[in-house]
Amino acid sequence: MAQTFVSFISSLLKMQQDYDLAHPRQNRLNDTSHQAMRTRINVILQRRVNPGTSSKILQMSLSIYTDYLESKLMNSANSEEEYSNPRDLEVRIHYLEKEVKEQWYRLRDMRFSDRLSALPDTLITQILLFLPTKDSIKTNFLSKRFKDLWLQVPGLEMHSHEPAAIQNFIATFLHINRGSRLQKFKITYNGRDVCHHGSSEFIAGVINRGVQQLDVGSSTLKRPLTNDLVPVNIYKSNTLVSLKLANVGMQNPPEFGVSLPCLKTVHLEYITTKDPLIVEKLISGCPVLEDLTVFRAFDDNVPVLRVISLSLKRFCVKFSRARTIHGKEYAVEVDAPGLKYMNFRDDLSDKVVVKNLSSLFKVDIDTQFGTSTLQVKKAIICDFLKGIPSVRHMIISQPTLEVLYSCMKHGPFTKFCNLTRLEASFCTVLLQTLPYFLQGCPKLKHLTLHLLYLKDSEPANLELTVVPQCLLCTLECVEVNEVATVEKAGKKRARYIKRTKVSKHKKKIWTELVRYILENSLVLKKLVLCFSSVTNSVLEISEALPTFTIRSPGCEIFNHLTSI
DSSP states (O other), X not given: OHHHHHHHHHHHHHHHHHHHHHSOOSSOOOHHHHHHHHHHHHHHHHTTOOTTSOHHHHHHHHHHHHHHHHHHHHHHOSSTTTTOSHHHHHHHXXXXXXXXXXXXXXXXXXXXXXXHHXXXXXXXXXXXXXXXXXXXXXXXXXXXXXXTGGGGOSEEEEEESOHHHHHHHHHHHHHHTTTSOOSEEEXXXXXXXXXXXXXXXXXXXXXXXXXXXXXXXXXXXXXXXXXXXXXXXXXXXXXXXXXXXXXXXXOOOOTTOOOOTTOOEEEEESOEESOTTHHHHHHHTOTTOOEEEEEOOTTSSOSEEEEEOSSOOEEEEEEXXXXXXXXXXXXXXXXXXXXXXXXXXXXXOSEEXXXXXXXXXXXXXXXXXXXXXXXXXXXXXXXXXXXXXXOSEEEEOHHHHHHHHHHHXXXXXXXXTTOXXXXXXXXXXXXXXXXXXXXXXXXXXXXXEEEEEETTTOOSOOOOOOOOHHHHHTOOEEEEEEEEEEOOTTSOOOSSOOHHHHHHHHHHHHHHHHHHHHHHOSSOOEEEEEEOHHHHHHHOHHHHGGGSOOSOTTOEEEEEEOOO
């Protein structure tokens, strides 16, 4: 970029010199005036130098830029005294620089447009496919080359407040492209009257046209748009690769079943159905399914979410407690030998079965494991953790750790013999259980702790005495991050926080945590501390560190500030 800009300034200088030769001045200023002008210009430009600029490029650009500005200024000067005032000269240079920047930006935009225009139509339309259709249409105004090129884009992405208004538009687009397949069809509604405007017929039409990516739903409504928006032929597409449905009702599959031989990605968000086995049937008809995401609705009529797949590699489930039906029971069952990643955020299922997850590499757990009694939850948790023994990277939330603490109290957790990386959110109460949790991770190498301060339930002291095996043998990196101070669940946030008192208590608790890590980790290579500026000033980590016994000689300590 710098070399290009130097070439650009050189061309401007050549044009100015040619202009001076073609239009000689009668009152030509002497060489001494020119040299004095160059010196003053150079002083002004040196003050604006970026220290990180390469010296060779810097000297080249400054020299050429000074020549250009000197030529422009001297050509317009009427006397030697006109720019003798440094302030007047700096103002004039400022306006000249604005002119240069405007010319540079125009040239850069022209070059980009020329490069884009030089591409073949097929490649340009593939680029435009990544844009919403309304933005793709705007390329009409770039140049004649782009006129009506958006009509050749093999896809539509529409956002409609008035479904009737886009009906003719979609019909026209599909008619113009009647001889070609659509790669993508995405339509997002903000109204409930879609079923009255032939939307289901359009969706059926694009499926028959061999669409590969289908995305239908609402971004604002929390209840289904209509029960028959998704046509039945969606269950028999030979081309569909990605399917996303949000806040829509799904019709029952036909009697002859589901056959989606190319479908790899499925995202179902708050869908409802009359068939309680809809998800199970959908998965069974997708022999190459790799990515499944399900956001469950409390009235989706799917009491048991059963996920059985040999090809599945990534699975995410979310089921919040926002709304429930009293007395209704929910369950989830996962049987996927090839699963690599699972994100489990199901708070309502009282029965959780995970099995044959021998390939699972990473799991993200944020759940309270249903609404049953602690005794029932304990059995659910034990079965769940035993079902993921091969996991190597675990992310676990503070609410989940609270449930584990309530169910198990002090004592060893389930062992994860292959776990090498752990990210966990702890309040100070739960920090008491940290050594017991780490006892179940004998091969742990990387530990990230997100510290929460619960003002209403913090103990007076932190006493960590047990030293797990991983601290002695394998733990190489620890990151400690401060998270926002929060109230205990169920209590209102205090309007006034006594920051000094809170910070002093943090100092006492969290300094003890840092001491525990440093004085018991024998192979630790790096400790990263990320606290807010307020907390950091009170903790005085730099003053406290020399008082600690650092057992690992090669340990590096990094102290960063973070915003919370």
